[in-house]
Amino acid sequence: MSDHPRTTVGAYLATRLVQLGADHLFGLPGDFNLSLLDEMLTVDGLDWVGSTNELNASYAADGFARVGRRVGAFLTTYGVGELSALNGVAGSYAEDVPVVHVVGMPSRSSMDTGAPLHHTFLDGDFRRFERMSAEITAHRTVLDTDDPDDLVAEIDRVLRGALESGKPVYIGVPLDVATAAVPSGPIATPLRAPQSDTQAVAEFTDALRRRFDDVDRACLLVGPKVHRCAQEDAISSIAALPGVQVATQSGSKAILDETHPASLGTYLGATTRSDAAREAVDTASPLVMVGTVHSDFTTGFFTHGYDPGAAVELAVDRARIGRAVYPGVRMADALAALRDVVTASRLPQLAPVDLPATAPDTVEGDTLDQERFWGEVQQWLQPSTTVIAEAGTAFYGALDLSLAPDSDLLGQPVWSSIGYTLPATLGAGLAAPGRRPVLFIGDGSAQLTIQELGTVFARGLTPVVFVLNNSGYTVEREIQSPDAVYQDIVGWNWTQVPSALGAPGVTCMAATTPDELRDALAKAAGSPDAAFLIEVHLPRRDAPRLLAELARGINTSNA
Structure with a gap:
């Protein structure tokens, strides 16, 4: 294996992040991550964005991932740094944002011997903070193996997990591992999100076609996970078809131009501004929920009138029609199937719903309220x-x-x-x-x-x-x-x-x-x-x- 091209763990990780679109690395330096930072910043295309504290770094990586429709990344030091960021990681987990939290850790020898180091509780337990992160990350690893092939495989496994789950992941890099030599060959094969199960897509499409027999409209309620899957264009293409109406949840407002004829505006249960828009969602049969989240704040404190269990649901990694679930149908393929079914249904053209003005006209007076x-x-x-x-x-x-x-x-x-x-x-x-x-x-x-x-x-x-x-x-x-x-x-x-x-x-x-x-x-x-x-x-x-x-x-x- 010595004849194969080599790189370091830090450079390999940085290259993978750039490939995934995380070309800005937020964070703060600390003594346990300095070697890792030095290796990562040798990679062209990775821009270091020094933050004022770790919580802010996690928030910035989250905003970067949401708006960029890609993976975000930030780096902290062990213990004090990573704990400062946990609230931000928890928010990314709650709202399905793929953020990579990279942690520079003490050397393996220090951890193996339980050395009484700073940033620890002096009890020799160096995996405590990783266990804390386990509750708010989808995948985790600490790169503590001597096998170079295993090191790159672990990095790829966890990053692929971020793509698959759309949630945060955790990569701990011991100080001595950051500079370890590993094969660079795998970098030539980009990491990709998992593909749909073709048989499941075919079964879902057939069932969806039957569900749309004898319907007069297609009403979509679109949630923020559509952004996470970068499927805004798919929503727009479906909205352009006859017989389609599109309402959004608060976390996906304006995913469709709000002046679009198909737009129903933002749906918030009883607090929806338009009674007609609310009725269109609540009486839809079927209602198609795309990337939605169901909570008190997204349903007007559960004043929604639709039945989520009876709806068609297009989630990140599965589809559902009523009680029938189709695992392995990714959102992109589910939306493509929906577009084909709606097109074939030849639904009648609908008149746009008249939405009330969403903000008051300017009025006279000296009061600023x-x-x-x-x-x-x-x-x-x-x-x-x-x-x-x-x-x-x-x-x-x-x-x-x-x-x-x-x-x-x-x-x-x-x-x-x-x-x-x-x-x-x-x-x-x-x-x-x-x-x-x-x-x-x-x-x-x-x-x-x-x-x-x-x-x-x-x-x-x-x-x-x-x-x-x-x-x-x-x-x-x-x-x-x-x-x-x-x-x-x-x-x-x-x-x-x-x-x-x-x-x-x-x-x-x-x-x-x-x-x-x-x-x-x-x-x-x-x-x-x-x-x-x-x-x-x-x-x-x-x-x-x-x-x-x-x-x-x-x-x-x-x-």
């Missing part, structure tokens, strides 16, 4: 924008917007970890450099992860960051005890933050009136190649329509 703010934003939004909205006020305000063509909404409706979106903006901006990120984040949420804003600006990204300053945790005030001391936060001078974080050239503005907001929006629109931070002062107890509905749902659920 939630209704006025989102109305002004609606008029201002441009095509080809990545709209990023933080859990709480921002996300549920943005859901009532009608996004411009070729735009995305990035949020975290299932895990809903506050502070996620600011580092995710870094990942999103690097994954889609042709789209300007527009971030909406509350003042309380921003305080959790604000450090990464310095990295955003240092990387040359030009987002428009709206800090919604309503003096505390508005979503929690809506749920319970609005005047409790724990709802308050320390007031910051937000317009000075970019300068403090190393970006004095960022344009910072504060809006306390509608005129000031319009002026700020006009300046941001007129300078698309510049970064802006706009602090928007809003009433302390004011909330968007959907947030008020959410709070009532939580109150009912908790009761």
Whole structure:
């Protein structure tokens, strides 16, 4: 085997990540990962993105994977570093985002002898943190073998697992293994997601054809896993057929242009803005659920009127028609079958459903409140924008917007970890450099992860960051005890933050009136190649329509 081309474990892993589209590696250095980093960064095409902390690195890798429709990757050191990132990994697991967590570990000899090292509990158990990650990753490995072929096989197995599951994976690399020589030959064969079982696809297609006998329309409810499988074009091609209607869940808003004749807008159970759209989903027979997730926040606190068990479901790795399950039918092939069946069904052309305006028209007056703010934003939004909205006020305000063509909404409706979106903006901006990120984040949420804003600006990204300053945790005030001391936060001078974080050239503005907001929006629109931070002062107890509905749902659920 010595005559075969060789590389190192670190270089091999980096090459595989670049092949999978994870060409930006987020993270922080630490003594146990320095040799690994040195090897990984010898690989052309891998860009190191140093983060301000490990949690932010995990959030950034998640945003990169979501917007780029690919794998994301970040690197931490052992123990203290990897534990700091666990909340971000958990969010990726909850929302089906394939993120690779690479951990630089102590040397095998240190672990084998139970050496009392820093970043440990001094008890000789060096696999404890890997076991912690086992609950929030789909596949894991610690590269502790001496066999070079086994080392590359393990890397490939775990990375292939990320492709197959669409969830995070964990790769631990001991310090001495990072530089170990391994064969480079396998790199010539790219890793690919598993293929469908052709027999299962044929059986599913036949059953689907029978299910569509004598139907007058095809109604799709599309969820965020369609993004994970990069099947947006397949949804668009089906939506172009006669007799098709498409509603989206909150995590996949605008997957279809919201002005499209087939669009039913965003479905949220009883809180759906359009009664006609809600009825179209609830009475569909069959309803076709594509990449959906079923939770309190995606169903309007379980006020949905459809029966998921009776629906046709196209999941990542299987399909289902009622109670009949077809394992091994991948989403891409299931959508191709659906398109063929709908085409052959020759469904009648449907009149578009009249959707109500999703944001209020601009009104006269001097008060800047939630209704006025989102109305002004609606008029201002441009095509080809990545709209990023933080859990709480921002996300549920943005859901009532009608996004411009070729735009995305990035949020975290299932895990809903506050502070996620600011580092995710870094990942999103690097994954889609042709789209300007527009971030909406509350003042309380921003305080959790604000450090990464310095990295955003240092990387040359030009987002428009709206800090919604309503003096505390508005979503929690809506749920319970609005005047409790724990709802308050320390007031910051937000317009000075970019300068403090190393970006004095960022344009910072504060809006306390509608005129000031319009002026700020006009300046941001007129300078698309510049970064802006706009602090928007809003009433302390004011909330968007959907947030008020959410709070009532939580109150009912908790009761």
